[in-house]
Amino acid sequence: xxxRRRRAARDEHxxxxxxxxxxxxxxxxxxxxxxxxxxxxxxxxxxxxxxxPFRFQAxxxxxxxxxxxxxxxxxxxxxxxxxxxDGQEGTGNAVVTMEIQDAGLPIHKDARLKIRPRIxxxxxxxxxxxxxxxxxxxxxxxxxxxxGQTATPVQLDEVLxxxxxxxxxxLQVLLVELGDSLERPPTAAQDAAQPAFNRxxxxxxxxxxxxxxxxxxxxxTAIVNKALQxxxxxxxxxxxxxxxxxxxxxxxxxxxxxxxxxxxxxxxxAIASQQAAVRSSVRELGxxxxxxxxxxxxxxxxxxxVRAFALELIPGVRQTQPTIDAxxxxxxxxxxxxxxGELGGIVDDLRPTTKSLAATTAAGTPLLREGDLLGRCFxxxxxxxxxxKLDDGPFSTGKENYKELWYxxxxxxxxxxxxxxxxxxxxxxxxxxxxxxKLTGGNVDLGQPLFGNSVGRxxxxxxxxxxxxxxxxxxxxxxxxxxxxxxxxxxxTGPSDAGG
Numbered sequence: 181x182x183x184r185r186r187r188a189a190r191d192e193h194x195x196x197x198x199x200x201x202x203x204x205x206x207x208x209x210x211x212x213x214x215x216x217x218x219x220x221x222x223x224x225x226x227x228x229x230x231x232x233p234f235r236f237q238a239x240x241x242x243x244x245x246x247x248x249x250x251x252x253x254x255x256x257x258x259x260x261x262x263x264x265x266d267g268q269e270g271t272g273n274a275v276v277t278m279e280i281q282d283a284g285l286p287i288h289k290d291a292r293l294k295i296r297p298r299i300x301x302x303x304x305x306x307x308x309x310x311x312x313x314x315x316x317x318x319x320x321x322x323x324x325x326x327x328g329q330t331a332t333p334v335q336l337d338e339v340l341x342x343x344x345x346x347x348x349x350x351l352q353v354l355l356v357e358l359g360d361s362l363e364r365p366p367t368a369a370q371d372a373a374q375p376a377f378n379r380x381x382x383x384x385x386x387x388x389x390x391x392x393x394x395x396x397x398x399x400x401t402a403i404v405n406k407a408l409q410x411x412x413x414x415x416x417x418x419x420x421x422x423x424x425x426x427x428x429x430x431x432x433x434x435x436x437x438x439x440x441x442x443x444x445x446x447x448x449x450a451i452a453s454q455q456a457a458v459r460s461s462v463r464e465l466g467x468x469x470x471x472x473x474x475x476x477x478x479x480x481x482x483x484x485x486v487r488a489f490a491l492e493l494i495p496g497v498r499q500t501q502p503t504i505d506a507x508x509x510x511x512x513x514x515x516x517x518x519x520x521g522e523l524g525g526i527v528d529d530l531r532p533t534t535k536s537l538a539a540t541t542a543a544g545t546p547l548l549r550e551g552d553l554l555g556r557c558f559x560x561x562x563x564x565x566x567x568x569k570l571d572d573g574p575f576s577t578g579k580e581n582y583k584e585l586w587y588x589x590x591x592x593x594x595x596x597x598x599x600x601x602x603x604x605x606x607x608x609x610x611x612x613x614x615x616x617x618k619l620t621g622g623n624v625d626l627g628q629p630l631f632g633n634s635v636g637r638x639x640x641x642x643x644x645x646x647x648x649x650x651x652x653x654x655x656x657x658x659x660x661x662x663x664x665x666x667x668x669x670x671x672x673t674g675p676s677d678a679g680g
Contacts, residue, residue: 233279235263236287238307238325243274244295244332245305252278252307259284262307273327278307287319288312294331305333362387375463557660565665 240246243265252260264277280287291312298304319325362384371379378386410416430437451458517523566582577584613635655663 233281234285234321235277235279236319236321236323236325237275237277238293238330239268239327240274240276240293240295240330240332241327242272242332243276246274246276246295246307247305250304250306252280252284252309254284254309254311257283259309275324276307284309284311286311288314288316289319289323290316290329291319291325292329292331293325294333296333373459553659553661560661561663561665 246262246265248262248265250262251258252262260278260280262276263279266275266277267273268275287309288311292310294308295305296308298306363382365382366374366380378389381389410419567580569578570576570581570584577587579587613633615634615637617632617634
């Protein structure tokens with residue numbers, strides 16, 4: 181029984197194993213192999229197989245022991261590596277292919293590359309990349325930088341090969357003599373030919389002083405070099421093309437060029453014979469350059485205004501020709517108008533009249549002077565006096581005295597008019613009242629006093645009679661406008677006495 185039970189359990193176990201389902205061992209093995217292959221590939225290549233990194237080439241004079249996978253750096257930062265090194269056909273140059281990461285882009289067409297040592301005094305090398313200026317165009321994938329924009333370091337063996345024993349000895353002598361010439365004090369004869377600020381200094385001290393002007397000189401040199409590159413990209417090409425044409429033309433005129441060189445030699449000899457004058461001229465170049473710099477600075481500052489003026493002037497210049505075309509018919513008519521038969525004859529007829537008119541104008545000049553004096557008299561004396569308001573006490577009207585004059589004229593006209601149809605006559609009330617009035621002649625002899633009665637108390641006379649001798653002085657030789665104005669405030673205004 182036990183045997184049968186074990187056999188039955190074994191058969192049941194076999195049935196269960198046949199019914200079980202799982203992964204196919206072959207597929208599992210293939211997946212494992214692919215995974216191992218990918219791990220090995222990424223472990224050695226360290227790049228994505230479907231990616232296409234940016235590549236470009238550069239031609240170097242020599243590979244200079246550069247190796248595959250050597251780094252490419254910008255300002256000391258790794259941005260790529262060397263992936264291929266080949267020779268350039270027909271030359272001894274080396275073509276280096278490099279891969280650049282996105283961090284190292286863009287690279288411009290004026291980029292410069294140099295192979296540098298990573299360790300002082302020989303060692304591994306890397307490619308030092310200067311990506312160029314932003315103004316230049318960028319290179320594309322697969323482009324090549326020419327050999328004129330690349331450089332290689334000078335190796336120590338090249339220096340030792342060039343400096344053989346005789347060369348090294350000559351170099352030592354040269355350095356000793358150069359140092360002695362720089363440090364040797366100048367003689368009295370040498371100082372006599374130098375400017376005052378440079379006397380007593382050695383060559384080295386003079387060079388040190390000249391370095392103070394190096395910053396401005398280098399800045400000016402950089403500006404000049406920048407300007408020599410031209411404004412457009414084709415300016416330098418056009419310059420080279422023009423120089424080529426000039427050289428070709430000079431080659432065709434070889435005889436004339438020889439004569440030019442002979443004349444240049446004669447000119448140089450003449451200049452050499454005037455060394456003292458040339459030395460003085462060169463000595464004055466410094467102040468001249470400084471003054472020219474200030475003048476050119478002022479000129480440069482005025483150029484924007486001149487340019488703006490020129491731009492504003494362009495429309496007027498464009499209208500010059502239409503204006504001339506429009507004026508031409510008028511000029512032709514004006515020429516006919518001023519001809520002998522027209523205005524020319526009239527001018528001849530009017531010439532005697534013009535002379536008479538000139539004489540009349542000359543004779544009228546004194547009259548104008550008198551009229552000027554009269555106008556000044558009215559402006560400075562008569563009109564200001566007429567505008568004065570006289571303070572007559574109880575008789576004051578508060579009006580200007582020129583108005584009071586016309587008021588008196590109106591009163592006289594009313595006094596002289598007829599009162600009825602019998603004609604014009606004047607009536608006076610001769611007496612009455614309790615107030616006695618005595619009238620004397622003052623400075624005028626009346627023969628005897630006059631007496632009368634008045635209904636009201638007399639307030640006085642205004643203005644009081646000043647007498648004959650009180651008249652202002654008459655000065656016919658003095659201009660009217662220079663006379664002082666009358667002092668109205670000083671005139672007596674109180675009532676007169678019985679004899680006034």
